[in-house]
Structure formats: C-alpha cells, structure tokens
C-alpha cells in the first residue's frame with residue numbers, strides 16, 4: 001500500500017524520496033494529497049515528528065511518515081533547534097537564517113570552532129495509531145561565509161566532522177552516505193532512516 005510522506009518542505013521531501021527509493025515503497029507527499037500542515041506545538045524533535053505523522057495518518061487513512069529536524073549550535077545552547085524553520089521567517093529565507101546564526105554567535109562572543117549538530121527525528125504512524133520512532137544525528141562545525149549552493153536550509157554553513165566540505169557542497173547522495181561505503185550513513189536524516197529501514201522496511 002501507499003505511504004504518506006508528511007512534509008511540506010521540498011528539500012526534505014526530495015531527500016526522503018531518495019532514501020525510500022531503493023526500498024520500493026510507494027510514497028506520496030502530504031502536499032500532493034492536499035493535507036493540512038499542523039502547527040508544531042511540541043517541545044522536542046521527537047514530539048513534533050509524531051504530531052505531524054499522526055495528523056497525516058488520521059487525515060489520509062494511510063500510514064504516514066514525518067521528519068522533524070534542525071540545527072543545534074553548542075555556543076547557542078542548542079538553538080535554533082526545533083525553531084530551525086521558524087528562524088527563516090514566513091518567507092523561509094535561509095540565507096538570512098544562516099546570517100542570524102552568525103550574528104548570535106558574534107553577540108555571544110563565541111570563537112571557532114563553532115561546534116554544532118543536525119538532529120533528525122522520524123516517526124512512522126499507522127492509521128490504527130501504532131507508532132515507531134527513530135533518531136539520527138551528525139556532528140560538525142559551522143563555517144562562515146556559507147559555502148555551496150546545493151541542498152537546502154542550513155546546509156551551506158554545516159561541515160560534518162567526517163568530510164572536508166559543507167553539506168551545501170554535496171549532492172544528496174554524498175550527504176546521505178560516506179564515500180567508499182554506501183552502507184554507512186552520513187547525514188542526520190540518512191542515519192535515522194537507516195535505523196528505520198532496518199526495523200520496518202527490509
């Protein structure tokens with residue numbers, strides 16, 4: 001049967017479709033189904049992922065899968081965290097959001113290396129309410145000025161510890177897995193997905 005990908009973020013949707021493709025899952029996005037976008041009222045990545053997946057499963061009567069994720073900066077006490085999308089404002093201006101991160105670091109008097117991580121919570125919810133939850137994280141440093149025009153969101157300012165370029169300089173396949181070993185995931189989303197695939201898709 002079909003699986004709903006409960007996201008309205010095109011960059012995320014693209015990556016989730018790439019990750020799902022090898023598993024032969026028939027997926028449709030919440031946007032394509034015209035499902036409403038619930039307000040993210042929870043206080044954790046995990047809570048918001050569950051909220052979005054539940055909302056889509058109830059509205060569609062299909063199993064639904066949601067991703068809640070964000071950038072957590074050590075010197076900013078974990079901000080923007082669950083507010084990562086909201087820091088980009090109504091018009092989702094991530095150039096401005098990256099600049100806001102730099103400004104806040106400057107205000108705090110923080111000095112490089114600016115340690116940070118991306119975290120991703122995935123929730124898979126069936127119409128009967130059954131839920132499975134997974135998490136993934138990648139650690140790295142922030143670089144200014146931003147580098148690269150690939151990916152989405154905060155990708156141009158995040159350099160994972162494992163490689164010498166930012167996510168903004170990587171194609172989605174490079175962001176998903178470490179070179180030379182397609183089986184070892186790199187990004188927070190690919191790491192969470194890998195755990196989910198082992199538990200639920202294979």
Ligand code: ITT
Nearest residue numbers: 007008009067068069070071084085152153154155
């Ligand atoms: P949905 O809730 O509809 O899925 P959203 O963009 O609101 O879309 P989130 O609430 O999870 O999603 O916000 C996560 C934000 O964190 C997202 O907008 C990006 O700016 C950022 N983010 C998450 N994963 C990222 C990644 O892999 N690369 C760059 N930025 C990322």
